[in-house]
Amino acid sequence: MNTNRSPKLSALGLEFAAMALVLFTLVNCNGGKMEMDNTANKVTLSSIGDVPAEAWQKLSQKKIYFGHQSVGYNMLNGIKDVINENPQIKLDIVETADPAQLNRPILAHSRVGRNSEPVSKTRAFADNMDKGIGEKADVAFFKFCYVDIDPKTDVSKVFRDYRDTMETLRTRYPKTVFIHVTTPLTVKRSGLVGAAKRLLGRPEGNIKRDEFNQLLRQAYLNKEPLFDLALVESTFQDGRRSLFEDQGKIYPSLVPQYTDDDGHLNARGRRVVAEQLLIFLARYSDKRTD
Structure with missing residues (x-):
């Protein structure tokens, strides 16, 4: 069954209330809070206009x-x-992993690791920190892709490697703020494709992604900055959630209108995610004292 409002949500209310709090208390003790309507499977995303110019x-x-x-x-x-539509937001976005480029205000970005190999991404990010970015960056983060976590992934192993690496980086670069990001989701397949997968006993990939994301939430909620990308991706613009049921449990999935290929973000999806990430970064920057 694929549903946006499941009658079983009441039985799992605490679990999803916790999930909602992760996103809408995104910066935890160090940052700003986004507004939320913590009622029956509906949340309220903040808007760019809610953020002060400072x-x-x-x-x-x-x-x-x-x-x-x-x-x-x-x-x-x-x-x-x-x-482009909000001139009060000024970021110099440059694709680079050259530490010399971080001698000035910048949003530097680069590819890390290889898809379907999550540990390679953790290691590549750490390598970039050790090559000089860790000494320069005020804020640093990376994200896994949905292809990195599939039904066969040992999420506990991936998480342990991630956790241990981030602990090392925090100790090594105490002036850099490291942000954690939940793994993105895919659309829950329905119809003939979904039925065929169920008949073949193939589990839904979003289940494993949610397991990994729950490990991130349990480890970092109310402790360190956490941007809940998965929660944003599974929230419609009107606040409804994109959820599905599997063996009596409820899991989030990517809002179908946010993608054209079941995983990558289209123009609408990227806009929704970008707004929430910018708000997260701005409110964190506004409250952080150097």
Whole structure:
């Protein structure tokens, strides 16, 4: 069954209330809170206009590094879309992993690792930090792709490697703020394709992605900055959630209108995600004291 409002949500209310709090208390003790309507499977996303001009000004002075692959390019294109319509947001977006470029305010970004090999992305991000970015960046983060977590992934192993690496980086570069990002989702396949997968006993990839994301939330909620990309991707613009049921449990999936290929973000999806990421970064920058 694929549904946006499941009758079983009441039985899992605490679980999804916690998920909602992750996104809408995104910056935890160090940052700003987004508004949320914590009622029956509906949340309220903040808007660009909710952020004061001073926060955008502070963000424009930050040196930020973002490691990613293809969905990251979607997000960055979305950021450019938002900036084009909001002149108060000023970010110099440059594709580079050269530490010398972080001698000035910048949103630097580059590819990290190889798709379907999540550990390679963690290692590549750490390598970039050790090659000089860690000494320069005010803020640094990277994200996995949906292809990195599939039904066969040992999410506990991937998480342990990620957690241990990030702990090392925090110790090594205490002046850099490291942001954690939940893994993006895909559309829940329905119809003949979905039925065929169920008959063949093939599990839904979003289940494993949610397991990994829950490990991130359990580890970092109320402790360190966490941008819940998965929660944004599974929230319609009117606040409804894109959810599905599997063996009595409810899981999030990518809003179908946010993609043209079940995974990458289209113009609408990238805009929604970019707005929330910018708000997250701006409110964090506004509250952080150097």
